[in-house]
Amino acid sequence: MSDIIKLLPDAVANQIAAGEVIQRPASAVKELLENAIDAGSDTISLVIKDAGKALIQVNDNGFGMSETDARLSFERHATSKIKCAADLFNINTKGFRGEALASIAAIAQVELKTKVEGNDLGTQIIIEGSKVKEQEVCNCSKGTSFSIKNLFFNVPARRNFLKSNSVETRHIIDEFQRVALVHSDIAFSMYNNGNEVFNLKKGSFRQRIVGIFGDKYNQKLVPVTETMDIVSIEGFVGKPEFAKKTRGEQYFFVNNRFIKNHYLNHAVQNAFDQLLSQDQFPSYYLKLTIDPSKIDINIHPTKTEIKFEDERAIYAIIRTAVKQGLGKYNISPTLDFEQESSFNVPLLKSTDTIKNPTIKVNSAYNPFETKTVAPMPKKQSVENWESLYDSFKKDTSEIIEHKKTKVEQQIISPDWDNEEEKQHTLLQLHSKYILAQLKSGSLIIDQQRAHERILFEEYIKNLALGKGNSQQLLFPETIDFTIADAELLNELKSEIKNLGFDFDKMGKSSFVVSGVPSELKEQNVKKVLEDLLEQFKLNESELKLKKHENLAISIARSASIKSGKKLSEDEMKSLIDQLFACEMPYSLPNGKPIIITLNLEDLNQQFDY
Numbered sequence: 001m002s003d004i005i006k007l008l009p010d011a012v013a014n015q016i017a018a019g020e021v022i023q024r025p026a027s028a029v030k031e032l033l034e035n036a037i038d039a040g041s042d043t044i045s046l047v048i049k050d051a052g053k054a055l056i057q058v059n060d061n062g063f064g065m066s067e068t069d070a071r072l073s074f075e076r077h078a079t080s081k082i083k084c085a086a087d088l089f090n091i092n093t094k095g096f097r098g099e100a101l102a103s104i105a106a107i108a109q110v111e112l113k114t115k116v117e118g119n120d121l122g123t124q125i126i127i128e129g130s131k132v133k134e135q136e137v138c139n140c141s142k143g144t145s146f147s148i149k150n151l152f153f154n155v156p157a158r159r160n161f162l163k164s165n166s167v168e169t170r171h172i173i174d175e176f177q178r179v180a181l182v183h184s185d186i187a188f189s190m191y192n193n194g195n196e197v198f199n200l201k202k203g204s205f206r207q208r209i210v211g212i213f214g215d216k217y218n219q220k221l222v223p224v225t226e227t228m229d230i231v232s233i234e235g236f237v238g239k240p241e242f243a244k245k246t247r248g249e250q251y252f253f254v255n256n257r258f259i260k261n262h263y264l265n266h267a268v269q270n271a272f273d274q275l276l277s278q279d280q281f282p283s284y285y286l287k288l289t290i291d292p293s294k295i296d297i298n299i300h301p302t303k304t305e306i307k308f309e310d311e312r313a314i315y316a317i318i319r320t321a322v323k324q325g326l327g328k329y330n331i332s333p334t335l336d337f338e339q340e341s342s343f344n345v346p347l348l349k350s351t352d353t354i355k356n357p358t359i360k361v362n363s364a365y366n367p368f369e370t371k372t373v374a375p376m377p378k379k380q381s382v383e384n385w386e387s388l389y390d391s392f393k394k395d396t397s398e399i400i401e402h403k404k405t406k407v408e409q410q411i412i413s414p415d416w417d418n419e420e421e422k423q424h425t426l427l428q429l430h431s432k433y434i435l436a437q438l439k440s441g442s443l444i445i446d447q448q449r450a451h452e453r454i455l456f457e458e459y460i461k462n463l464a465l466g467k468g469n470s471q472q473l474l475f476p477e478t479i480d481f482t483i484a485d486a487e488l489l490n491e492l493k494s495e496i497k498n499l500g501f502d503f504d505k506m507g508k509s510s511f512v513v514s515g516v517p518s519e520l521k522e523q524n525v526k527k528v529l530e531d532l533l534e535q536f537k538l539n540e541s542e543l544k545l546k547k548h549e550n551l552a553i554s555i556a557r558s559a560s561i562k563s564g565k566k567l568s569e570d571e572m573k574s575l576i577d578q579l580f581a582c583e584m585p586y587s588l589p590n591g592k593p594i595i596i597t598l599n600l601e602d603l604n605q606q607f608d609y
Ligand code: ADP
Pocket: 031, 035, 036, 039, 060, 062, 063, 064, 065, 073, 074, 078, 079, 080, 081, 094, 095, 096, 097, 098, 099, 100, 101, 102, 143, 144
């Protein structure tokens, strides 16, 4: 057999490498911004069009490139940042692998203009799919400007794989924020489709955080500082009362590079200890400075994961520093720094006696008493319980098909108690579940999930029809969002309006809300909208839901009555009635059960009848 192994042409090799380095427009943004910083710039601007799919442009005022360097910069493994393997242990620049520009040039149309200090003229190069189309002298100012057009133009599979503009724009904003946050000594601006999104002046770290996330953040920040031999820490954590339901603003920077690290994240989470509930995440913005020889940045092409020589010690230092920060600002006056908090749970001694839990019973309480109470919103007629019986029968087959879970085996014959016992017992358990009695058993209904299902189906309908019931607010409310959230809200504008909200953008990141879905008129509008966006982001990253479904789920979640709310009998009836009018009353869109059935037979058996 003849020899068959060939070296891949450079263009192909670069395209393959690009798969690792440039996954989406945001990756190109990151590489270009980092190059601009490495070039010693103090003013950098980013311009994107069409979520970076049509154009990404980064302009800097750094030291620029000579004509030869400009041409060389697009070669693979061409870098000015390291010279030999030993340099890998003393990296003080963002880049050093020399593959970003080669990768980008392999999959896009790139235009470079660059000029070094003191030269009259600069160099312009146009390169497309790794082929140089044009190289000539040009008139430009000192520094460098890269324009990346039609990213992935020659890799259609990649281009098709990109998400919607709103998602890709948000990835770009994320990268921009990560880079801009830690370099507060550089002025950054960003323009999206011609609109200014950020205009950040040089300043302190605190000023930069506030510049990015909004003025209100100033009062949310608690300083954290610590200087030790192996690491020094400088930055802020968010006060516990501003903790979020999603892992939004969590930033670790090591030697000015944004990194992700679950272990160190845990150190911060742990330092907050009892200050946060289980579903809350602290915000933090922590800059770590470590001797470059004690870390390995080279374990991942995008360099967002790094290895530490002594991760455990760094964990302990971060945890203590954050605790001290919180303690100093009297956020947690009872913190005891000496004690390991995981040992705080009191253990029972063998001599301890265990007390029986006691229950308070209200002997005057009559579950059958009918009181007049405010009805649930959008109450539907509950003529009689037989209607429940019908829908229960109808839907039994659906749930079996929909979700083959334990519920399937528990389906009981849906016979409501007969005429003589017309009194339908409904009982609320633990302010969380509703117990309803059938002839052959009982149903236990999760009140919050039931309401979520009802609202979800209503909102899905409203989104499809394009009109939700809107109620005008007596006093329109002005609400400030972070710039990233404001962008998201703007992207989702027409859908959110279809849900029944009425709002307009005012300035860069404020909105005036003048109408809300009618069933939400009693609620705190700001909180509902913020929850809606938080939930939307969470669903998007974790469940990868479609936009409509995600929005409907998110708003249903934030607007639903919650566990812990006491319900009157009328409210319970109305809730159950609306639930059984739903197309799929038995489970949430994520498959979690809403109803559990208790079979009388099984109960009898358990009691050994
Ligand atoms: P790396 O950053 O890993 O060195 P890149 O492919 O990103 O590799 O860039 C290659 C080289 O091009 C850099 O080492 C640098 O010398 C030069 N370069 C890239 N961008 C700029 C810029 N904005 N200003 C000056 N030089 C740049």
